[in-house]
Ligand SMILES: C[C@@](CO)(OP(=O)(O)O)[C@H](O)COP(=O)(O)OP(=O)(O)OC[C@H]1O[C@@H](n2ccc(N)nc2=O)[C@H](O)[C@@H]1O
């Protein structure tokens with residue numbers, strides 16, 4: 211078990227749309243969404259230990275604690291192993307935290323996939339998804355490693371082949387908690403379910419967007435600025451917003467304009483360009499581990 215180190219990416223996601231279709235008895239909202247995985251994300255390096263200890267070093271100081279979803283995922287998996295299964299994990303963050311890009315869930319999913327390999331647990335994708343779901347509603351899609359049509363609370367997944375697009379993603383400096391948006395009185399909660407065809411012909415929205423725009427003016431400003439380049443939408447419960455481009459050069463051009471915008475600098479908007487992918491590297495890692 212010792213001597214093997216695994217480097218594993220943890221991609222970001224976009225919700226190309228997000229419809230809230232109802233509410234379960236436990237308070238969680240049922241959704242419809244399309245998760246688009248990106249070729250941009252965090253990176254984990256995992257080395258197994260034989261003494262049962264779990265240690266995490268995270269590049270982001272505020273996430274360097276016991277509540278990091280990486281440690282929660284490792285502990286959930288540790289319950290299924292021998293007492294001597296431990297690991298040293300480093301987490302290099304690139305995905306802004308709490309920004310609707312699924313970074314925490316993706317880190318948790320990559321931890322589950324990586325430790326499943328290193329601890330030789332031989333759990334299936336669906337078993338790992340089931341273990342990960344209580345840690346975050348987006349963990350299953352990252353464990354599956356495929357862009358997908360999602361229902362339920364995001365755990366009923368159907369892989370989809372999405373057209374090649376380059377995304378410009380903007381993240382205003384606002385702290386938005388998912389729970390606060392879902393518990394807000396003014397949230398739209400009863401959208402009629404749609405079929406895949408309606409999404410493909412552009413009949414979709416993010417039901418959280420009107421409320422978040424109203425509560426967080428920087429999100430509204432970022433959406434208005436980005437709409438000057440291409441149709442713009444919010445991902446998840448925010449704060450990030452995105453627009454799709456056919457050409458990478460057009461997306462990069464808009465990113466350059468962002469860096470020159472005094473208004474966007476004033477409200478602290480960061481941006482990156484990423485390509486949408488139908489499968490992430492995590493998908494392949496379930497088959498063969500990439501050793502370093
Ligand atoms: C809505 C999505 C779409 O991708 O948005 P983002 O959080 O990425 O913006 C996610 O499914 C979010 O997933 P995640 O951020 O993991 O949410 P969780 O930690 O599981 O939930 C935080 C809290 O939000 C509420 N919640 C969350 C998801 C959901 N479908 N219904 C809810 O009502 C619950 O009160 C829950 O306790």
Ligand SMILES: Nc1ncnc2c1ncn2[C@@H]1O[C@H](COP(=O)(O)OP(=O)(O)O)[C@@H](O)[C@H]1O
Nearest residue numbers: 277278279307308309310311312313314315317
């Ligand atoms: N490894 C992690 N990366 C990001 N956030 C984490 C991590 N572990 C725990 N968190 C917590 O989870 C919250 C949600 O983070 P994240 O998954 O990035 O956002 P979102 O749910 O908006 O997509 C953060 O505000 C942070 O407190």
